[in-house]
């Protein structure tokens with residue numbers, strides 16, 4: 001993870017570096033720092049904590065430098081304290097580096113450098129890079145970078161300054177993204193185009209192993225043999241990703257509220273004149289030949305994949321799997337040209353999902369990705385892409401991007417099942433009409449959010465809880481449990497409701513909060529029996545059910561009713577109710593809703 005930035009221009013570097021870091025803060029926010037070249041000296045200011053803490057530390061320090069680098073960190077090696085914060089300098093201070101990624105062989109390299117007399121101040125892998133650069137330096141920085149590149153294993157995007165060239169920033173990448181751009185305001189490097197788009201839409205994306213050199217005159221590019229190469233910029237006609245939460249107290253609440261529009265926009269963009277996914281016509285031709293579909297993602301995106309698997313298997317009559325990308329990439333799932341792998345990712349940059357995609361391609365599987373951020377790495381590598389229309393998602397806990405993934409996967413399942421003659425046109429149209437009603441139903445849930453707020457008392461004073469459900473209710477339970485965990489720090493687990501008696505039920509204590517999901521009509525009586533079992537043992541139960549079950553639940557005290565929908569789509573409505581439940585639970589606990597501890601929005605390390 002982490003975000004890196006570099007600046008060279010005619011203006012003072014610090015404001016550009018700080019603005020860039022603020023754009024990149026979603027990539028990590030446990031510490032941050034900058035280094036600038038001031039009168040031939042490299043000056044580093046860094047601190048643990050948020051970028052605001054760095055700004056506070058910089059107050060009163062007059063820095064006029066026009067060249068510098070910056071970093072916002074999500075700690076991998078070494079705790080997030082002042083010393084481990086980036087930038088890191090080599091032993092003599094000749095090189096100073098900011099790094100996004102992980103150097104996997106840093107320990108043997110560090111050992112060797114220490115045996116040669118190099119000293120280290122931090123526990124990071126990054127300091128190894130700075131000292132390695134110093135070791136191999138003979139006057140030409142690009143040559144030195146390429147020598148070090150051959151030694152360093154793992155992934156990295158680096159911005160480097162060298163004391164000998166005070167108006168120059170060097171950038172190189174392997175595995176982690178790095179972009180640069182030139183504008184009237186100056187030249188910049190950034191981990192993400194988001195920090196460059198306010199200045200220009202013309203953006204260079206570094207290829208694997210390429211080095212870019214930025215000075216007061218130009219940006220030049222070099223290949224892995226240090227030969228100068230020409231490179232053209234891509235025009236990214238993307239809207240600037242605004243980070244304005246308007247009148248909402250948190251981005252998460254704002255993003256929950258945006259869902260009706262997001263879902264409608266996503267559906268509208270994927271259906272043209274009654275044709276589903278017109279842009280996937282080539283892929284659709286292969287549907288009959290497919291023997292298996294694998295859904296792959298991380299965290300919430302994996303949960304969306306689980307819901308996608310359940311529906312596609314049900315109506316498409318094809319074997320489906322759902323796996324987390326971190327398992328899939330090292331697992332043995334058989335893959336071939338008769339397999340379609342669907343990769344789901346909001347950011348399009350998640351390292352494990354990207355690696356899983358590359359593995360699927362290597363095995364000749366067909367690849368389709370469901371992505372929110374246009375121009376992202378996963379979108380670029382996939383054979384086919386479905387874009388969700390969630391717009392920028394700022395809160396770390398995903399809400400609108402997740403439900404946009406769900407609705408896209410529902411639509412995909414309808415399209416697949418119909419094209420493969422598993423459902424009739426009339427059934428496709430019935431389900432499609434139901435799908436089109438979801439945005440309004442989500443709006444109803446948002447309008448009655450006071451109920452979710454009220455029921456959030458279930459978790460008052462509790463440190464743990466359970467989510468249970470069967471079928472697609474179980475997929476919803478997984479997501480609900482994750483939402484509570486990540487923003488309220490309550491240790492919840494999600495279990496298939498029928499599994500409890502095989503071990504987990506021994507954990508149950510008087511008052512243990514249990515959220516029971518029972519929207520799948522065909523499984524209602526089964527889950528209801530499991531609710532009785534946990535209640536009999538003292539659990540405090542909140543039931544999420546559709547209005548059609550009201551009669552069966554008249555004796556139940558705590559029921560959060562959701563609008564009726566087809567069994568197939570209830571998971572999406574449950575997700576919205578559970579987002580609100582998690583949100584209000586976290587607010588009451590005084591948690592940092594938009595930036596929960598230890599997390600980052602984009603997970604670019606494995």
Ligand code: F6R
Pocket residue numbers: 298299300301302344345346347348349350353396397398399482483486601602603
């Ligand atoms: C949870 C959450 C994460 C992400 C996961 C994948 O609220 O946001 O679990 O879903 O890190 O991220 P993307 O979708 O960017 O690949």
